Amino acid sequence: MAGTAFTLDDLKRTLRQAAGVAEGVDLDGDILDTDFDALGYESLALLEAGSLVEREYGIALDEEAVNDARTPRAFIDAVNTHLTSTTA
Amino acid sequence: MSTRTVVTGIGVTAPNGLGTDHWWSATCGGKNGIARITRFDPSAYPAKLAGQVPGFQAEQHLSSRLLPQTDRVTRLSLVAADWALADAGITPADLPDFDMGVMTASSAGGFEFGQGELRNLWARGAGHVSAYQSFAWFYAVNSGQISIRHGMKGPSGVVVSEGAGGLDAIAQARRQIRKGTPLIVTGAVDASICPWGWVGQLATGKLSTSDDPTGAYLPFDRDAAGYVPGEGGAILITEDGEAARARGARVYGEIAGYGATMDPRPGSGREPGLRAAITLALADAALDPAQVDVVFADGAADPAADRTEAEAITAVFGQRAVPVTVPKTMTGRLYSGSGPLDLAAALLAIRDGVIPPTVHIDPCRDYALDLVITAARPATLRTALVLARGAGGFNSAMVVRATH
Known part of the structure; x- marks a missing residue:
């Protein structure tokens, strides 16, 4: 259902809150398939972002799926997989 | 003759002045930076005075990417290091990564960050503890963050020997320069004026319990009765004397x-x-x-x-x-x-x-x-x-x- 889908805007909000934004990075650009490294987010930043998503949505993410996500698209898919399976 | 180590840059965050010029004119003028603690309510504690760095707004100097992962001590260290490098006329990006190292001292690490995460752990649960707690509390974190910020991959580390540590770190910087690294960022900043840090300091029994900012810390006075803690310190740029001379650097003096x-x-x-x-x-x-x-x-x-x-x-x-x-x-x-x-x-x-x-x-x-x-x-x-x-x-x- 649309109300629980995790969007790019949700991810950007989460990243800003969990880890901030590096100098010279524009999260509002076309970042869906940009590598997280290029966006200035290392594994701890993604761990922190995943932790924030878990608290906000009341879900338990597959840690490996989040760790393996190299791009915003992969991260969003990993979260939505859980939201779908939780609400199904 | 062995390699000379010279100081070419100074960055200061001190309770009586933020930035080298403010601090130095305050220091020569006898300006006191000791006052009642404002960073938390000290009324329940026997010691209520500290030297607090005034007017430091980390977000004016550091990106939002750094703020969630840094304690106040690391923010002060990063800004002091920026100022020291600018003072030395060094642009790290112009130098080979392995020709620059970072050797600082720390006696408390990122105490206030740890306090916040302990509060999160016990008040809200393990899921609320920041992943950055893994390093934000650690003694070596100031060296690490300075190294990352400026791409310095030469010999780096931290010295932990309480109040002596700052000089010991500079001595270690000198050793590394003698071994062949042309530039080491060194010095130290400490900052743990938070309730958890405060009780740790109180437990030593060495803190003054006077409420008088001009009468609480009196070394070599007959009324000496303990010290007032403060936060801050200095980050210095140390260089091989020959290298500094070759680039025409202004030299403050030699670590002799x-x-x-x-x-x-x-x-x-x-x-x-x-x-x-x-x-x-x-x-x-x-x-x-x-x-x-x-x-x-x-x-x-x-x-x-x-x-x-x-x-x-x-x-x-x-x-x-x-x-x-x-x-x-x-x-x-x-x-x-x-x-x-x-x-x-x-x-x-x-x-x-x-x-x-x-x-x-x-x-x-x-x-x-x-x-x-x-x-x-x-x-x-x-x-x-x-x-x-x-x-x-x-x-x-x-x-x-x-x-x-």
């Missing part, structure tokens, strides 16, 4: 000598180690005591420790034979930050021909020291000795010398 000792076991009756540290530092610098123009003392403000320091100074230099000062009477004791801040003061004292004062004290007549009290004293200076001691028996002495 260093000595470090450990005190004997308490109650052993053997002599404390400070005198030997001074003697070692002078020997390392190939200087006679008479060639030292000023001493920046440790100034524990504990009657026994003050006596030990006064006796060590007079044993080496003679009675009232050299000016002695304790500018940290204006800042409180900054733990590992004090040594580098005093070293910066010593270098600027040499540059400007002025000894900053020891404020608030009425020197105890039992000590045969020529203390520079009340107001700064003009003097022609070429060589200064800086002393720093750390709880647990650490004694360090460092000599700086004009190079011109």
